[in-house]
Amino acid sequence: MATSRSLLYFFLLLLIALAFLYAFISTSVRLAEEYKRPRRTLRAPKENLWDTLLDDEVSQLINWLYEPEQGLNLTYHDNATHWDNFIGVTELIPPNKTDALAYLEGNGSVPTRYARVVLFQGASEDPYVHEIKVGPLPISKKTTWEPYNYIYNKGDSATPWYGADDKKRLHEFFKPVVSELADITYDLLGTVIYGQDNDTGGLRTVDPLQKENGRIIQWLEFIGLPQNGYNAETLLSQGLYLKFDITGRDPKGWAFKALLYNDIMYNSSAEFRKAYNTPGFVKLNKIVQGDWMTTKRQGERLPLDELPPPIAVQAEGPRYLLDVKNKYIEWMGFSFYIGFSKDLGTSLHQIMYQGKRIIYELGLQEVMTHYAGNDPVSSGLTYLDSYYGIGSYMYRLIAGYDCPEYSTFLDNWFHENGHTMYQRNSVCIFEQDAGYTIQRHTSTKVMGFGGHHQGYASATRNTVLVVRTVASIDNYDYTFDYNFYLDGSIEVKVRASGYIQGAFYANNEDYGYRIHEALSGSFHTHVINFKADIDVMGEKNTFERISLVPTTEKYPWSEKPKNTMKLKRSSIGNEDNGKLNWPENAAEMYVIMNKDVKNKYGEYPGYRIVPASGSPAHLIIQDSPYILEAAEFSKHHLFVTKHKDSESRSSSAANYMNPWDPSVNFNKFFDGESLLQEDLVVWFNLGMHHVAHTGDLPNTVSTTAQGSMMISLHNYLDLDASRQTSQMVEINFFTEL
Numbered sequence: 001m002a003t004s005r006s007l008l009y010f011f012l013l014l015l016i017a018l019a020f021l022y023a024f025i026s027t028s029v030r031l032a033e034e035y036k037r038p039r040r041t042l043r044a045p046k047e048n049l050w051d052t053l054l055d056d057e058v059s060q061l062i063n064w065l066y067e068p069e070q071g072l073n074l075t076y077h078d079n080a081t082h083w084d085n086f087i088g089v090t091e092l093i094p095p096n097k098t099d100a101l102a103y104l105e106g107n108g109s110v111p112t113r114y115a116r117v118v119l120f121q122g123a124s125e126d127p128y129v130h131e132i133k134v135g136p137l138p139i140s141k142k143t144t145w146e147p148y149n150y151i152y153n154k155g156d157s158a159t160p161w162y163g164a165d166d167k168k169r170l171h172e173f174f175k176p177v178v179s180e181l182a183d184i185t186y187d188l189l190g191t192v193i194y195g196q197d198n199d200t201g202g203l204r205t206v207d208p209l210q211k212e213n214g215r216i217i218q219w220l221e222f223i224g225l226p227q228n229g230y231n232a233e234t235l236l237s238q239g240l241y242l243k244f245d246i247t248g249r250d251p252k253g254w255a256f257k258a259l260l261y262n263d264i265m266y267n268s269s270a271e272f273r274k275a276y277n278t279p280g281f282v283k284l285n286k287i288v289q290g291d292w293m294t295t296k297r298q299g300e301r302l303p304l305d306e307l308p309p310p311i312a313v314q315a316e317g318p319r320y321l322l323d324v325k326n327k328y329i330e331w332m333g334f335s336f337y338i339g340f341s342k343d344l345g346t347s348l349h350q351i352m353y354q355g356k357r358i359i360y361e362l363g364l365q366e367v368m369t370h371y372a373g374n375d376p377v378s379s380g381l382t383y384l385d386s387y388y389g390i391g392s393y394m395y396r397l398i399a400g401y402d403c404p405e406y407s408t409f410l411d412n413w414f415h416e417n418g419h420t421m422y423q424r425n426s427v428c429i430f431e432q433d434a435g436y437t438i439q440r441h442t443s444t445k446v447m448g449f450g451g452h453h454q455g456y457a458s459a460t461r462n463t464v465l466v467v468r469t470v471a472s473i474d475n476y477d478y479t480f481d482y483n484f485y486l487d488g489s490i491e492v493k494v495r496a497s498g499y500i501q502g503a504f505y506a507n508n509e510d511y512g513y514r515i516h517e518a519l520s521g522s523f524h525t526h527v528i529n530f531k532a533d534i535d536v537m538g539e540k541n542t543f544e545r546i547s548l549v550p551t552t553e554k555y556p557w558s559e560k561p562k563n564t565m566k567l568k569r570s571s572i573g574n575e576d577n578g579k580l581n582w583p584e585n586a587a588e589m590y591v592i593m594n595k596d597v598k599n600k601y602g603e604y605p606g607y608r609i610v611p612a613s614g615s616p617a618h619l620i621i622q623d624s625p626y627i628l629e630a631a632e633f634s635k636h637h638l639f640v641t642k643h644k645d646s647e648s649r650s651s652s653a654a655n656y657m658n659p660w661d662p663s664v665n666f667n668k669f670f671d672g673e674s675l676l677q678e679d680l681v682v683w684f685n686l687g688m689h690h691v692a693h694t695g696d697l698p699n700t701v702s703t704t705a706q707g708s709m710m711i712s713l714h715n716y717l718d719l720d721a722s723r724q725t726s727q728m729v730e731i732n733f734f735t736e737l
C-alpha cells in the first residue's frame with residue numbers, strides 16, 4: 001500500500017514538473033516569437049538628418065583632429081591629465097531649416113554634414129571648454145574647422161572650465177581637511193572619510209559653483225554612503241557643510257574658508273573642534289539607514305496581488321511602419337524622424353500629418369531643478385541636466401514594465417572622449433489602448449405609447465502611438481513620452497520617479513516636510529523646457545490669444561442687458577510680448593494659426609497648445625542668485641519667438657559652467673521682431689513644484705509627479721480625424737421598458 005502511494009506521489013510530482021516545464025517552454029517560445037515577429041518596415045522617403053554621426057565618420061573625424069596640421073594639440077582622452085587638451089563630445093550639427101526643407105520637401109541635395117566637437121583645454125592657466133564646427137563630412141581635403149560660435153548668443157563658444165582640477169582637489173585638498181575631522185564626524189554623523197575605499201561617508205558638491213567677491217566658491221556637504229547597495233545617497237544628507245575657495249589652478253590659492261553645523265558658522269576646523277569640546281554643544285540627529293531607503297518589496301502583502309495583473313497584447317504585430325536605419329515611423333497619417341543627441345536625448349523631426357508638415361522640430365531643451373533651503377547646499381543646488389548629458393543617461397528600458405513586451409526597441413549611441421557609447425533598447429515604440437474611448441455616444445428614444453426604447457451606441461477605440469525614453473540622471477528618473485492620437489493631437493509627457501535629493505532636517509522646517517529621522521524632503525521646482533517649431537500649412541504663422549471674457553451685453557430680444565461671456569481675439573505682435581503664462585481659470589486659448597489660409601467657414605486653421613495633465617510650473621524664485629541668467633526659460637510657462645537657425649536651443653550644456661556669462665541667454669531671443677505671419681517657435685515648460693512627503697520614500701511615484709502638453713488640431717480639418725479609424729462600433733438596440 002505504502003509503495004503504491006509513493007508511486008502515486010511520484011507520478012503526481014512528475015505531472016506537476018512536466019506542467020511547469022510546458023508552461024516555461026511555451027512562454028519562452030511565445031516571447032521569442034514576439035521578438036522575432038517581423039517588423040512592418042518601409043524605407044524612409046529621405047535620410048534622417050538628426051541622428052548621430054556614423055562610426056566611420058567619427059573615427060575619420062577624430063584621426064583628423066589629432067593631425068598636427070589642425071594645430072589643436074590634443075592628447076588621447078585616456079592618456080590625458082588635467083593639464084592636457086582632449087576631445088569631449090562629437091556629434092552631428094542639425095542642418096539649417098531652409099537646407100533641410102529644400103532636401104526633404106523639394107529637389108535640394110542632402111545638406112552638408114558638419115560635426116560639433118567639444119574640446120576641453122586643460123593645458124592652460126585658465127582652462128576652458130570650447131566647441132568647434134568641423135566639416136564638410138566625411139573628412140576630405142575640403143574639411144576645415146572653425147569656432148562654433150553662431151548658436152551661442154554670448155558670441156563665443158568658449159567657457160571657463162573651473163572643474164579642470166576637480167579630482168586633484170578632492171583627493172589632495174578636500175579629503176585631508178575632512179579626514180582630520182574624522183573623530184568628530186564619527187561621533188556627530190556616525191561616518192568617517194579618510195579618502196579610502198572603506199569610507200562610510202562621502203562629500204556632495206553643490207552645483208553650480210558660486211562666486212563671492214570675484215573668488216570661486218565651492219560648498220560641500222557630508223553625506224552617508226548607503227550600506228545596502230541601493231543608490232540612496234541623496235537621502236543621506238548629514239548637515240555638516242564646508243566652504244572652500246577654489247580660485248585658480250595653483251593649490252596655494254585654494255583655501256578652506258568655513259564650516260557650518262546647526263546654522264552656526266565656524267571659521268576653521270580648530271574653532272569647530274573647540275566648540276564641539278565645549279559643554280552644551282548641541283548634537284543633531286544622525287541619519288538612520290535601513291529598508292526605508294530601498295525599493296525592494298516591503299510591507300504587508302496585498303490580497304490577490306500575487307496573481308498576474310492584466311497585460312496588453314498585440315495579436316497581429318505592429319500597425320506602424322518603421323525604417324530602423326533612418327529611425328523613421330509612419331502611423332495613422334503621421335510620419336516623423338527620431339533624432340538623438342548626448343546632451344538632450346531623443347527629439348522628433350519633420351512631423352507630418354495627412355501629408356503636411358505640422359511640426360518641424362519637437363524636443364527637449366533643458367531639465368532644470370532648483371532647490372531651496374536654509375543650508376548653503378539646498379539653497380544653492382540648481383541642476384541644468386543637459387550639462388551632464390541627458391541622452392547619456394538614457395539606459396536600456398525594461399520590457400513589460402517601462403514599455404509593453406511587444407514594443408519595438410531602438411538603440412542610441414553617442415561619441416564622447418573618443419569612444420562610442422551604445423545604449424541598447426533605450427527607445428521604445430508601441431501602440432497602446434488608452435483604456436477609454438476617444439469618442440462615444442449613446443442615444444435612446446422612447447418610441448410610441450408602448451414605451452419601447454430604441455437607440456444606438458457608438459464608440460471608438462482610443463489607440464495611441466507612444467515613443468518613450470527614460471533618462472536616469474543620477475538620482476532622478478524622467479520618463480519622456482511623445483504620444484500620437486487618432487484625432488491628430490500630439491502629447492508631450494514627462495513623468496518623474498527615482499530618489500529625491502533630500503536635505504538635512506535641521507533648520508529646514510520652512511523649506512519642506514521632515515520625512516525621516518534626519519531628512520527633509522527639500523522643496524524644489526522642476527522646469528523642463530521643450531521646443532516646438534510648429535508649422536501650420538507652411539512656415540508663416542501667427543500666435544493667437546483667444547480670451548474668454550466676462551461681459552454685459554444688450555440684445556434686441558432682451559429688455560435688460562445680460563451678464564454673459566464672449567471671445568476676444570488678439571495676436572502677439574512681436575517678441576517683446578512673447579513671454580506668456582497660462583491664464584487663471586484657463587480663460588484663454590493659445591493657438592498657432594496660419595492667417596494666410598482660411599477654411600471653408602472663414603476660420604484660420606491652427607494648432608492649439610494646452611496643458612493636458614499636471615500643472616506646468618515656472619520658477620518661483622525671483623532672479624535666482626545661483627543660476628543667474630543661465631535659465632531664462634524657467635521664468636514663464638511658455639514663450640514664442642521667430643525661428644532662427646542661430647537660436648536653435650533655449651539653453652546649452654555650457655550654461656551651467658558659467659552662469660555669470662552664459663553661452664545662451666534665452667532672454668536675448670526677445671528683441672522685438674515681428675511675430676505676425678512669421679516662422680514661429682513655441683518654447684513650453686512642463687514640470688512641477690515638488691514638496692516631497694513621506695510618500696516620496698523610497699522613490700517619488702509618477703501618479704502625481706507628471707505633466708503633459710497637448711498640441712491639437714484647431715479648425716485644421718473639417719471634421720474630427722478619428723472618424724477615419726475602423727476601430728469603432730455602432731450598436732443599435734431596441735428594448736421594452
Ligand SMILES: [Cu+2]
Nearest residue numbers: 500524526690
Ligand atoms: Cu522632485
